[in-house]
Amino acid sequence: MSKPFARFQATARTTLLACCAALCAAAAHAQLVEEVPFVTSPDSVTLEMLRLANVGPADHLIDLGSGDGRIVIVAARRFGASGLGVEIVPQLVEASRRSAREAGVADRVKFEEQDLFRTDLSRATVVTMYLLPQVNLQLRPQLLKLRPGTRIVSHDWDMGDWKPDRTSEVAVPDKKVGLARSSKVLFWVVPAQVGGLWCGSGPLHEFSLRLKQEHQEVEGELLRRDRARTIQGRMEGNVLRTESTRVGALVLELEGGKLKVIDGDGPLALVRGQAFTRVDAPSCPG
Structure with a gap:
Protein backbone atom coordinates (compact mmCIF):
# COMPACT_ATOMS: atom_id res chain seq x y z
CA MET A 1 0.00 0.00 0.00
CA SER A 2 1.43 3.43 -0.93
CA LYS A 3 2.08 6.00 1.77
CA PRO A 4 -0.21 8.64 0.22
CA PHE A 5 -3.07 6.10 0.12
CA ALA A 6 -2.41 5.10 3.74
CA ARG A 7 -2.51 8.78 4.77
CA PHE A 8 -5.77 9.18 2.84
CA GLN A 9 -7.24 6.15 4.65
CA ALA A 10 -6.24 7.51 8.05
CA THR A 11 -7.70 10.93 7.25
CA ALA A 12 -10.95 9.40 5.98
CA ARG A 13 -11.21 7.23 9.10
CA THR A 14 -10.68 10.26 11.40
CA THR A 15 -13.27 12.29 9.49
CA LEU A 16 -15.78 9.41 9.68
CA LEU A 17 -15.27 9.09 13.45
CA ALA A 18 -15.74 12.83 13.92
CA CYS A 19 -18.96 12.76 11.89
CA CYS A 20 -20.25 9.82 13.95
CA ALA A 21 -19.47 11.66 17.20
CA ALA A 22 -21.29 14.76 15.97
CA LEU A 23 -24.31 12.70 14.93
CA CYS A 24 -24.39 10.94 18.32
CA ALA A 25 -24.24 14.27 20.16
CA ALA A 26 -27.06 15.65 18.01
CA ALA A 27 -29.13 12.51 18.65
CA ALA A 28 -28.58 12.78 22.42
CA HIS A 29 -29.61 16.45 22.31
CA ALA A 30 -32.74 15.61 20.31
CA GLN A 31 -33.57 12.73 22.67
CA LEU A 32 -33.41 14.99 25.73
CA VAL A 33 -35.64 17.57 24.06
CA GLU A 34 -38.08 14.79 23.14
CA GLU A 35 -37.96 13.29 26.66
CA VAL A 36 -38.75 16.59 28.37
CA PRO A 37 -41.26 18.44 26.17
CA PHE A 38 -41.98 22.09 26.87
CA VAL A 39 -45.36 22.44 28.56
CA THR A 40 -46.16 25.77 30.20
CA SER A 41 -46.87 25.81 33.94
CA PRO A 42 -50.04 27.88 34.51
CA VAL A 190 -33.28 17.88 51.45
CA PRO A 191 -32.56 15.92 54.66
CA ALA A 192 -29.26 15.79 56.52
CA GLN A 193 -27.81 12.29 56.85
CA VAL A 194 -27.82 11.07 60.47
CA GLY A 195 -27.68 7.29 60.11
CA GLY A 196 -25.15 5.57 62.40
CA LEU A 197 -24.13 5.52 66.04
CA TRP A 198 -24.21 8.62 68.23
CA CYS A 199 -22.74 8.69 71.76
CA GLY A 200 -23.80 11.01 74.54
CA SER A 201 -21.50 12.99 76.82
CA GLY A 202 -21.90 15.00 80.02
CA PRO A 203 -25.39 14.41 81.43
CA LEU A 204 -26.01 12.12 78.42
CA HIS A 205 -22.92 9.96 78.96
CA GLU A 206 -25.04 6.88 79.70
CA PHE A 207 -27.11 7.33 76.52
CA SER A 208 -26.51 6.53 72.87
CA LEU A 209 -28.53 6.69 69.67
CA ARG A 210 -28.35 4.09 66.92
CA LEU A 211 -30.17 5.41 63.85
CA LYS A 212 -31.18 4.14 60.42
CA GLN A 213 -32.39 6.54 57.75
CA GLU A 214 -34.34 6.29 54.49
CA HIS A 215 -34.51 9.74 52.96
CA GLN A 216 -36.27 11.89 55.62
CA GLU A 217 -37.63 8.94 57.63
CA VAL A 218 -35.52 7.91 60.64
CA GLU A 219 -35.90 5.00 63.04
CA GLY A 220 -33.63 3.45 65.64
CA GLU A 221 -33.00 3.04 69.32
CA LEU A 222 -32.31 5.29 72.25
CA LEU A 223 -30.10 3.20 74.52
CA ARG A 224 -29.18 3.63 78.17
CA ARG A 225 -26.88 0.94 79.49
CA ASP A 226 -28.70 -2.30 78.66
CA ARG A 227 -32.12 -0.75 78.07
CA ALA A 228 -33.33 0.31 74.62
CA ARG A 229 -36.37 2.25 73.49
CA THR A 230 -37.47 2.31 69.86
CA ILE A 231 -37.70 5.78 68.34
CA GLN A 232 -39.07 7.06 65.06
CA GLY A 233 -38.78 10.50 63.58
CA ARG A 234 -38.39 12.70 60.53
CA MET A 235 -35.63 14.91 59.26
CA GLU A 236 -36.54 18.50 58.37
CA GLY A 237 -33.28 19.70 56.86
CA ASN A 238 -30.80 19.58 59.76
CA VAL A 239 -33.48 18.96 62.41
CA LEU A 240 -34.61 15.52 63.62
CA ARG A 241 -37.99 15.39 65.38
CA THR A 242 -38.79 12.13 67.13
CA GLU A 243 -42.24 10.88 67.99
CA SER A 244 -43.20 10.87 71.64
CA THR A 245 -42.49 7.75 73.72
CA ARG A 246 -42.84 7.04 77.46
CA VAL A 247 -39.68 9.03 78.04
CA GLY A 248 -40.86 11.91 75.87
CA ALA A 249 -39.90 13.29 72.47
CA LEU A 250 -36.69 14.85 71.27
CA VAL A 251 -35.83 17.58 68.80
CA LEU A 252 -32.19 17.39 67.73
CA GLU A 253 -30.22 19.58 65.35
CA LEU A 254 -27.19 18.44 63.38
CA GLU A 255 -24.24 20.77 63.87
CA GLY A 256 -21.09 19.38 62.30
CA GLY A 257 -20.47 15.99 63.86
CA LYS A 258 -22.90 16.53 66.74
CA LEU A 259 -26.63 16.06 67.27
CA LYS A 260 -27.61 18.77 69.73
CA VAL A 261 -30.78 18.46 71.82
CA ILE A 262 -32.66 21.71 71.16
CA ASP A 263 -36.01 20.67 72.65
CA GLY A 264 -37.69 17.79 74.42
CA ASP A 265 -40.47 16.83 76.77
CA GLY A 266 -40.81 14.46 79.69
CA PRO A 267 -37.51 13.52 81.38
CA LEU A 268 -35.64 14.39 78.18
CA ALA A 269 -36.50 18.08 78.64
CA LEU A 270 -33.72 18.16 81.23
CA VAL A 271 -31.01 17.52 78.63
CA ARG A 272 -31.63 20.52 76.37
CA GLY A 273 -28.34 21.93 75.14
CA GLN A 274 -26.52 18.59 75.44
CA ALA A 275 -25.29 16.70 72.40
CA PHE A 276 -24.55 13.29 70.92
CA THR A 277 -21.36 12.82 68.92
CA ARG A 278 -21.19 10.62 65.81
CA VAL A 279 -18.72 7.74 66.17
CA ASP A 280 -17.40 5.30 63.59
CA ALA A 281 -17.31 2.29 65.91
CA PRO A 282 -19.56 -0.69 66.79
CA SER A 283 -20.29 0.71 70.26
CA CYS A 284 -19.77 3.79 72.44
CA PRO A 285 -16.64 3.93 74.61
CA GLY A 286 -16.99 3.00 78.26
Whole structure:
Protein backbone atom coordinates (compact mmCIF):
# COMPACT_ATOMS: atom_id res chain seq x y z
CA MET A 1 0.00 0.00 0.00
CA SER A 2 1.43 3.43 -0.93
CA LYS A 3 2.08 6.00 1.77
CA PRO A 4 -0.21 8.64 0.22
CA PHE A 5 -3.07 6.10 0.12
CA ALA A 6 -2.41 5.10 3.74
CA ARG A 7 -2.51 8.78 4.77
CA PHE A 8 -5.77 9.18 2.84
CA GLN A 9 -7.24 6.15 4.65
CA ALA A 10 -6.24 7.51 8.05
CA THR A 11 -7.70 10.93 7.25
CA ALA A 12 -10.95 9.40 5.98
CA ARG A 13 -11.21 7.23 9.10
CA THR A 14 -10.68 10.26 11.40
CA THR A 15 -13.27 12.29 9.49
CA LEU A 16 -15.78 9.41 9.68
CA LEU A 17 -15.27 9.09 13.45
CA ALA A 18 -15.74 12.83 13.92
CA CYS A 19 -18.96 12.76 11.89
CA CYS A 20 -20.25 9.82 13.95
CA ALA A 21 -19.47 11.66 17.20
CA ALA A 22 -21.29 14.76 15.97
CA LEU A 23 -24.31 12.70 14.93
CA CYS A 24 -24.39 10.94 18.32
CA ALA A 25 -24.24 14.27 20.16
CA ALA A 26 -27.06 15.65 18.01
CA ALA A 27 -29.13 12.51 18.65
CA ALA A 28 -28.58 12.78 22.42
CA HIS A 29 -29.61 16.45 22.31
CA ALA A 30 -32.74 15.61 20.31
CA GLN A 31 -33.57 12.73 22.67
CA LEU A 32 -33.41 14.99 25.73
CA VAL A 33 -35.64 17.57 24.06
CA GLU A 34 -38.08 14.79 23.14
CA GLU A 35 -37.96 13.29 26.66
CA VAL A 36 -38.75 16.59 28.37
CA PRO A 37 -41.26 18.44 26.17
CA PHE A 38 -41.98 22.09 26.87
CA VAL A 39 -45.36 22.44 28.56
CA THR A 40 -46.16 25.77 30.20
CA SER A 41 -46.87 25.81 33.94
CA PRO A 42 -50.04 27.88 34.51
CA ASP A 43 -49.53 31.05 36.54
CA SER A 44 -51.60 29.65 39.40
CA VAL A 45 -49.32 26.59 39.61
CA THR A 46 -46.19 28.76 39.40
CA LEU A 47 -47.39 30.85 42.34
CA GLU A 48 -48.27 27.74 44.37
CA MET A 49 -44.81 26.27 43.73
CA LEU A 50 -43.17 29.45 44.99
CA ARG A 51 -45.57 29.73 47.94
CA LEU A 52 -45.01 26.14 49.03
CA ALA A 53 -41.23 26.69 48.92
CA ASN A 54 -41.64 29.96 50.85
CA VAL A 55 -39.40 31.77 48.36
CA GLY A 56 -38.00 35.12 49.52
CA PRO A 57 -35.29 37.70 48.85
CA ALA A 58 -32.56 35.54 50.41
CA ASP A 59 -33.20 32.67 47.99
CA HIS A 60 -31.38 31.61 44.83
CA LEU A 61 -33.80 29.56 42.74
CA ILE A 62 -32.69 27.21 39.96
CA ASP A 63 -35.40 26.05 37.56
CA LEU A 64 -34.48 22.88 35.66
CA GLY A 65 -36.13 22.86 32.25
CA SER A 66 -37.12 26.52 32.57
CA GLY A 67 -39.06 26.77 29.30
CA ASP A 68 -40.27 30.35 28.83
CA GLY A 69 -38.62 31.40 32.11
CA ARG A 70 -41.76 32.36 34.00
CA ILE A 71 -40.94 30.61 37.31
CA VAL A 72 -37.55 32.32 37.61
CA ILE A 73 -38.95 35.70 36.52
CA VAL A 74 -41.94 35.58 38.90
CA ALA A 75 -39.64 34.51 41.77
CA ALA A 76 -37.51 37.59 41.12
CA ARG A 77 -40.27 40.11 40.38
CA ARG A 78 -42.78 39.15 43.09
CA PHE A 79 -40.59 37.59 45.79
CA GLY A 80 -37.22 39.32 45.35
CA ALA A 81 -35.22 36.13 44.73
CA SER A 82 -32.28 35.69 42.39
CA GLY A 83 -32.34 32.79 39.97
CA LEU A 84 -31.06 30.68 37.12
CA GLY A 85 -33.15 29.03 34.41
CA VAL A 86 -31.66 26.02 32.65
CA GLU A 87 -33.09 25.11 29.26
CA ILE A 88 -31.81 23.11 26.28
CA VAL A 89 -33.88 24.83 23.55
CA PRO A 90 -32.03 27.96 22.33
CA GLN A 91 -35.18 29.81 21.24
CA LEU A 92 -36.73 29.43 24.69
CA VAL A 93 -33.55 30.69 26.35
CA GLU A 94 -33.56 33.82 24.17
CA ALA A 95 -37.27 34.37 24.82
CA SER A 96 -36.66 34.05 28.58
CA ARG A 97 -33.88 36.62 28.47
CA ARG A 98 -36.13 39.07 26.62
CA SER A 99 -38.92 38.51 29.14
CA ALA A 100 -36.51 39.10 32.04
CA ARG A 101 -35.44 42.43 30.52
CA GLU A 102 -39.05 43.46 29.96
CA ALA A 103 -39.92 42.52 33.57
CA GLY A 104 -36.98 44.56 34.89
CA VAL A 105 -35.27 41.61 36.61
CA ALA A 106 -32.41 40.87 34.18
CA ASP A 107 -29.92 41.98 36.85
CA ARG A 108 -31.10 39.21 39.22
CA VAL A 109 -31.73 36.28 36.89
CA LYS A 110 -29.85 34.37 34.22
CA PHE A 111 -30.91 31.85 31.61
CA GLU A 112 -28.47 29.32 30.22
CA GLU A 113 -28.68 26.85 27.36
CA GLN A 114 -27.27 23.71 28.95
CA ASP A 115 -27.86 20.11 29.97
CA LEU A 116 -29.79 20.08 33.24
CA PHE A 117 -27.89 16.93 34.35
CA ARG A 118 -24.61 18.88 34.14
CA THR A 119 -25.86 21.96 35.95
CA ASP A 120 -24.08 23.01 39.14
CA LEU A 121 -26.85 23.19 41.74
CA SER A 122 -24.62 24.04 44.71
CA ARG A 123 -25.82 27.68 44.95
CA ALA A 124 -29.49 26.75 44.99
CA THR A 125 -31.65 27.23 48.05
CA VAL A 126 -34.69 26.26 45.95
CA VAL A 127 -34.88 23.93 42.92
CA THR A 128 -38.04 23.85 40.79
CA MET A 129 -38.92 21.32 38.09
CA TYR A 130 -41.65 20.39 35.62
CA LEU A 131 -40.03 17.32 34.10
CA LEU A 132 -41.05 13.69 33.59
CA PRO A 133 -40.98 10.96 36.27
CA GLN A 134 -37.94 9.15 34.86
CA VAL A 135 -36.01 12.43 34.66
CA ASN A 136 -36.88 13.23 38.28
CA LEU A 137 -35.52 9.83 39.32
CA GLN A 138 -32.31 10.41 37.37
CA LEU A 139 -31.87 13.75 39.14
CA ARG A 140 -32.73 12.42 42.60
CA PRO A 141 -29.19 11.35 43.66
CA GLN A 142 -27.86 14.79 42.74
CA LEU A 143 -30.67 16.54 44.61
CA LEU A 144 -30.15 14.46 47.77
CA LYS A 145 -26.51 15.60 47.86
CA LEU A 146 -27.48 19.28 48.08
CA ARG A 147 -27.14 21.23 51.33
CA PRO A 148 -29.60 19.99 53.97
CA GLY A 149 -32.54 22.37 54.02
CA THR A 150 -32.51 23.01 50.27
CA ARG A 151 -36.14 23.05 49.06
CA ILE A 152 -37.26 21.07 46.01
CA VAL A 153 -40.59 21.66 44.23
CA SER A 154 -41.96 19.57 41.37
CA HIS A 155 -45.03 20.20 39.24
CA ASP A 156 -47.07 16.99 38.95
CA TRP A 157 -44.32 14.34 39.19
CA ASP A 158 -42.88 12.64 42.27
CA MET A 159 -39.49 11.17 43.23
CA GLY A 160 -40.38 7.52 43.62
CA ASP A 161 -39.89 6.30 47.20
CA TRP A 162 -38.59 9.70 48.33
CA LYS A 163 -42.01 10.82 49.51
CA PRO A 164 -42.85 14.55 49.46
CA ASP A 165 -42.96 16.44 52.74
CA ARG A 166 -46.04 18.32 51.52
CA THR A 167 -48.37 18.13 48.54
CA SER A 168 -51.02 20.55 47.32
CA GLU A 169 -53.41 20.55 44.39
CA VAL A 170 -54.31 23.45 42.11
CA ALA A 171 -57.37 23.56 39.85
CA VAL A 172 -56.36 24.00 36.18
CA PRO A 173 -59.62 23.85 34.14
CA ASP A 174 -57.88 24.24 30.76
CA LYS A 175 -55.00 21.83 31.43
CA LYS A 176 -53.81 20.26 28.18
CA VAL A 177 -51.74 17.37 29.62
CA GLY A 178 -53.51 14.28 31.00
CA LEU A 179 -57.15 13.77 31.90
CA ALA A 180 -57.20 15.57 35.26
CA ARG A 181 -58.10 19.25 35.31
CA SER A 182 -55.77 19.97 38.20
CA SER A 183 -52.06 20.00 38.96
CA LYS A 184 -50.16 18.59 41.90
CA VAL A 185 -47.37 20.56 43.52
CA LEU A 186 -44.95 18.37 45.48
CA PHE A 187 -42.46 19.73 48.00
CA TRP A 188 -39.37 18.23 49.64
CA VAL A 189 -36.67 19.48 51.99
CA VAL A 190 -33.28 17.88 51.45
CA PRO A 191 -32.56 15.92 54.66
CA ALA A 192 -29.26 15.79 56.52
CA GLN A 193 -27.81 12.29 56.85
CA VAL A 194 -27.82 11.07 60.47
CA GLY A 195 -27.68 7.29 60.11
CA GLY A 196 -25.15 5.57 62.40
CA LEU A 197 -24.13 5.52 66.04
CA TRP A 198 -24.21 8.62 68.23
CA CYS A 199 -22.74 8.69 71.76
CA GLY A 200 -23.80 11.01 74.54
CA SER A 201 -21.50 12.99 76.82
CA GLY A 202 -21.90 15.00 80.02
CA PRO A 203 -25.39 14.41 81.43
CA LEU A 204 -26.01 12.12 78.42
CA HIS A 205 -22.92 9.96 78.96
CA GLU A 206 -25.04 6.88 79.70
CA PHE A 207 -27.11 7.33 76.52
CA SER A 208 -26.51 6.53 72.87
CA LEU A 209 -28.53 6.69 69.67
CA ARG A 210 -28.35 4.09 66.92
CA LEU A 211 -30.17 5.41 63.85
CA LYS A 212 -31.18 4.14 60.42
CA GLN A 213 -32.39 6.54 57.75
CA GLU A 214 -34.34 6.29 54.49
CA HIS A 215 -34.51 9.74 52.96
CA GLN A 216 -36.27 11.89 55.62
CA GLU A 217 -37.63 8.94 57.63
CA VAL A 218 -35.52 7.91 60.64
CA GLU A 219 -35.90 5.00 63.04
CA GLY A 220 -33.63 3.45 65.64
CA GLU A 221 -33.00 3.04 69.32
CA LEU A 222 -32.31 5.29 72.25
CA LEU A 223 -30.10 3.20 74.52
CA ARG A 224 -29.18 3.63 78.17
CA ARG A 225 -26.88 0.94 79.49
CA ASP A 226 -28.70 -2.30 78.66
CA ARG A 227 -32.12 -0.75 78.07
CA ALA A 228 -33.33 0.31 74.62
CA ARG A 229 -36.37 2.25 73.49
CA THR A 230 -37.47 2.31 69.86
CA ILE A 231 -37.70 5.78 68.34
CA GLN A 232 -39.07 7.06 65.06
CA GLY A 233 -38.78 10.50 63.58
CA ARG A 234 -38.39 12.70 60.53
CA MET A 235 -35.63 14.91 59.26
CA GLU A 236 -36.54 18.50 58.37
CA GLY A 237 -33.28 19.70 56.86
CA ASN A 238 -30.80 19.58 59.76
CA VAL A 239 -33.48 18.96 62.41
CA LEU A 240 -34.61 15.52 63.62
CA ARG A 241 -37.99 15.39 65.38
CA THR A 242 -38.79 12.13 67.13
CA GLU A 243 -42.24 10.88 67.99
CA SER A 244 -43.20 10.87 71.64
CA THR A 245 -42.49 7.75 73.72
CA ARG A 246 -42.84 7.04 77.46
CA VAL A 247 -39.68 9.03 78.04
CA GLY A 248 -40.86 11.91 75.87
CA ALA A 249 -39.90 13.29 72.47
CA LEU A 250 -36.69 14.85 71.27
CA VAL A 251 -35.83 17.58 68.80
CA LEU A 252 -32.19 17.39 67.73
CA GLU A 253 -30.22 19.58 65.35
CA LEU A 254 -27.19 18.44 63.38
CA GLU A 255 -24.24 20.77 63.87
CA GLY A 256 -21.09 19.38 62.30
CA GLY A 257 -20.47 15.99 63.86
CA LYS A 258 -22.90 16.53 66.74
CA LEU A 259 -26.63 16.06 67.27
CA LYS A 260 -27.61 18.77 69.73
CA VAL A 261 -30.78 18.46 71.82
CA ILE A 262 -32.66 21.71 71.16
CA ASP A 263 -36.01 20.67 72.65
CA GLY A 264 -37.69 17.79 74.42
CA ASP A 265 -40.47 16.83 76.77
CA GLY A 266 -40.81 14.46 79.69
CA PRO A 267 -37.51 13.52 81.38
CA LEU A 268 -35.64 14.39 78.18
CA ALA A 269 -36.50 18.08 78.64
CA LEU A 270 -33.72 18.16 81.23
CA VAL A 271 -31.01 17.52 78.63
CA ARG A 272 -31.63 20.52 76.37
CA GLY A 273 -28.34 21.93 75.14
CA GLN A 274 -26.52 18.59 75.44
CA ALA A 275 -25.29 16.70 72.40
CA PHE A 276 -24.55 13.29 70.92
CA THR A 277 -21.36 12.82 68.92
CA ARG A 278 -21.19 10.62 65.81
CA VAL A 279 -18.72 7.74 66.17
CA ASP A 280 -17.40 5.30 63.59
CA ALA A 281 -17.31 2.29 65.91
CA PRO A 282 -19.56 -0.69 66.79
CA SER A 283 -20.29 0.71 70.26
CA CYS A 284 -19.77 3.79 72.44
CA PRO A 285 -16.64 3.93 74.61
CA GLY A 286 -16.99 3.00 78.26
